[in-house]
Amino acid sequence: MMPQPSTKTLEIQAGFKEDQCQYCQLIETGDGPLAEWFIKLAETRTSIAWLHKDQLWPGRCVVAARQHATELFLLEPDACQTHLREMVGLAEAIQREFGADKLNYECLGNMIQHVHWHLIPRYRWDFLWRRTIWEEAHEPELLGDRDYEERIDRIRAHLRW
């Protein structure tokens, strides 16, 4: 079954052009529609990572390239390599802290064409184990601010950016 788009999803779908890019907006101002879902976790000159507020998959994060590019191969080669190394480093930190049974690394851009990754720790107990998380709608698992901060601290403790 296709997930039913919420109002938030429809707002997010609007940002296809660079000057309307919601990742650029979030990176530059910390604000915009994506700020409703993401809490900043770490940043470098090349990448920015956030904890995703939907923690149904504990440790779920998003990491974006700082530079606006619609595809990985359109980033500067050095920036691309650095960004990829940082993406993998964040995945490792998530796995170490949460003991995921598998990681999913997805650079899609179906909604917003600015290079970013969904890093989704997968667990044998998760209701979509062995399937992608996009295949069935689910209620987001939202936490309190203190719990988000605790998860961020736990990931940061492993992150070697």
Place this chain on the structure above:
Amino acid sequence: MMPQPSTKTLEIQAGFKEDQCQYCQLIETGDGPLAEWFIKLAETRTSIAWLHKDQLWPGRCVVAARQHATELFLLEPDACQTHLREMVGLAEAIQREFGADKLNYECLGNMIQHVHWHLIPRYRWDFLWRRTIWEEAHEPELLGDRDYEERIDRIRAHLRW
């Protein structure tokens, strides 16, 4: 709707352990269940790429790390960087040849835990545009051998591995 597992899918799901890894089998012998779906396109010391026989998304490919690892961060760091650079290079070659409107880069491992990427060129005309390709079942678009070879040649012409 969840895709209905075919007999092939069920066979593929079996290979979770390294000694039963169907990517290792394909890489080492060119044979096994995955050979029913993939046609070799190019290889390096670090990566191997195949054209996916389901060409509903023209140019769809898979690229795997030659070394068996369940996660990107478990590859040797140099091999990981090289593999990622090659993965991005293949994505660029696909995009250049097929003029995709977007690429999806997905390293999932939900079925087989050996680092591999689904590189899926996405088109505004495709029936799942702006959604992942996993969200609805579809009939694979199979081609004749000559058409597969032609697509492989077209991608190779752009590939700088």
